[in-house]
Amino acid sequence: xxxxxxxxxxxxxxxxxxxxxxxxxxxxxxxxxxxxxxxxxxxxxxxxxxxxxxxxxxxxxxxxxxxxxxxxxxxxxxxxxxxxxxxxxxxxxxxxxxxxxxxxxxxxxxxxxxxxxxxxxxxxxxxxxxxxxxxxxxxxxxxxxxxxxxxxxxxxxxxxxxxxxxxxxxxxxxxxxxxxxxxxxxxxxxxxxxxxxxxxxxxxxxxxxxxxxxxxxxxxxxxxxxxxxxxxxxxxxxxxxxxxxxxxxxxxxxxxxxxxxxxxxxxxxxxxxxxxxxxxxxxxxxxxxxxxxxxxxxxxxxxxxxxxxxxxxxxxxxxxxxxxxxxxxxxxxxxxxxxxxxxxxxxxxxxxxxxxxxxxxxxxxxxxxxxxxxxxxxxxxxxxxxxxxxxxxxxxxxxxxxxxxxxxxxxxxxxxxxxxxxxxxxxxxxxxxxxxxxxxxxxxxxxxxxxxxxxxxxxxxxxxxxxxxxxxxxxxxxxxxxxxxxxxxxxxxxxxxxxxxx
Numbered sequence: 001x002x003x004x005x006x007x008x009x010x011x012x013x014x015x016x017x018x019x020x021x022x023x024x025x026x027x028x029x030x031x032x033x034x035x036x037x038x039x040x041x042x043x044x045x046x047x048x049x050x051x052x053x054x055x056x057x058x059x060x061x062x063x064x065x066x067x068x069x070x071x072x073x074x075x076x077x078x079x080x081x082x083x084x085x086x087x088x089x090x091x092x093x094x095x096x097x098x099x100x101x102x103x104x105x106x107x108x109x110x111x112x113x114x115x116x117x118x119x120x121x122x123x124x125x126x127x128x129x130x131x132x133x134x135x136x137x138x139x140x141x142x143x144x145x146x147x148x149x150x151x152x153x154x155x156x157x158x159x160x161x162x163x164x165x166x167x168x169x170x171x172x173x174x175x176x177x178x179x180x181x182x183x184x185x186x187x188x189x190x191x192x193x194x195x196x197x198x199x200x201x202x203x204x205x206x207x208x209x210x211x212x213x214x215x216x217x218x219x220x221x222x223x224x225x226x227x228x229x230x231x232x233x234x235x236x237x238x239x240x241x242x243x244x245x246x247x248x249x250x251x252x253x254x255x256x257x258x259x260x261x262x263x264x265x266x267x268x269x270x271x272x273x274x275x276x277x278x279x280x281x282x283x284x285x286x287x288x289x290x291x292x293x294x295x296x297x298x299x300x301x302x303x304x305x306x307x308x309x310x311x312x313x314x315x316x317x318x319x320x321x322x323x324x325x326x327x328x329x330x331x332x333x334x335x336x337x338x339x340x341x342x343x344x345x346x347x348x349x350x351x352x353x354x355x356x357x358x359x360x361x362x363x364x365x366x367x368x369x370x371x372x373x374x375x376x377x378x379x380x381x382x383x384x385x386x387x388x389x390x391x392x393x394x395x396x397x398x399x400x401x402x403x404x405x406x407x408x409x410x411x412x413x414x415x416x417x418x419x420x421x422x423x424x425x426x427x428x429x430x431x432x433x434x435x436x437x438x439x440x441x442x443x444x445x446x447x448x449x450x451x452x453x454x455x456x457x458x459x460x461x462x463x464x465x466x467x468x469x470x471x472x473x474x475x476x477x478x479x480x481x482x483x484x485x486x487x488x489x490x491x492x493x494x495x496x497x498x499x500x501x502x
Contacts, residue, residue: 099156255404
């Protein structure tokens, strides 16, 4: 693999690209040309931009007549962006989880979720049972999940919020002289990633920036979406030849950190004694084996993200204590600790009276924030002796956050189709970019070699026993599914989950 160009530690001070200009210079005179876009899932562009390729005698003439050096620099940066875009058709693909929009969508959404091998990893011998098992789990869990979605209005607001973020990002890019079409691709519900890709092809996009809306990278979130993209790209000649790059995570970006700090600062003022509030960062959990055995960087990135936010708060004179825990665990295997529910109980026992929950891994409101945090964890906190509860809202379309995402897209454009993965262990202000295939190879090279989370047998009421009990239950379910598939009889066929054999 060819060695990539190094990424600057601060792109605010160093231009991330070079321009090769001939001896005659480059003419930056404007030729107005309309920018249009198709229907959703692309976002229409309402700005005008275009450039001629004529040469001019002296580039220095372009900088004359400005009132200050800073004005000239800003104008030069804008012109470089325009040169970089040229006549290319720029696209930005926002990736997100997706969510059921109605109660009738809940069961099929759960099926799509559990049919993903990055969510439930079956042994190779049993992978043919992935979809039957997903069907079984989705049917069993749907009633309980419907109750949760009913409590937040009958469906997830994730699509509406993500569409609004896409439109805000499109406007921000246009305001920075980078006309682009912004697409939304959901992993488990409409608009599916496949639908967004088809629209990208119809629009004739020539340069694509893939931007997962997960601040921190994980195999189970960004990795799953990127793996799907990889399979789509490999099967399509147009996509194989289309230049693209991926921004795998962006938790270190200044705009994101400042936006999160501002939201926390605003919520602290609502408490009777802001200085005594415990700042409680709650992140979505992942199985421990993903981190310890598959090399998932999620935990390290999450911890660094919290440190960066607290450093920003300290600059503002806010020195409240903080803690980090992980929510939303499912199944018998061990997940990242400490768990959110257990931590809330412990904080109450230690005498904490004021708690501010910060959904650190979410940029949009959905069931994990509106129901799990706002309802379940709030009730648990009050029952545990915590008297004052607050929750920081998700970023949504916060202007500083959206503007910074636009900057991230602009900074990535020089690397579209040209940059391989650099040192992924480095901690830089712009996370190294790369193609889908390269990123997956670097982040998730051992996905098929995950060992069992517990190696030896332990008897008694232990975490090991709990894990093996879960495995025994899973084997029983698998045996039941095998029996039903081979005989064509059983309660799954009676319920209509599996078709009857004739």
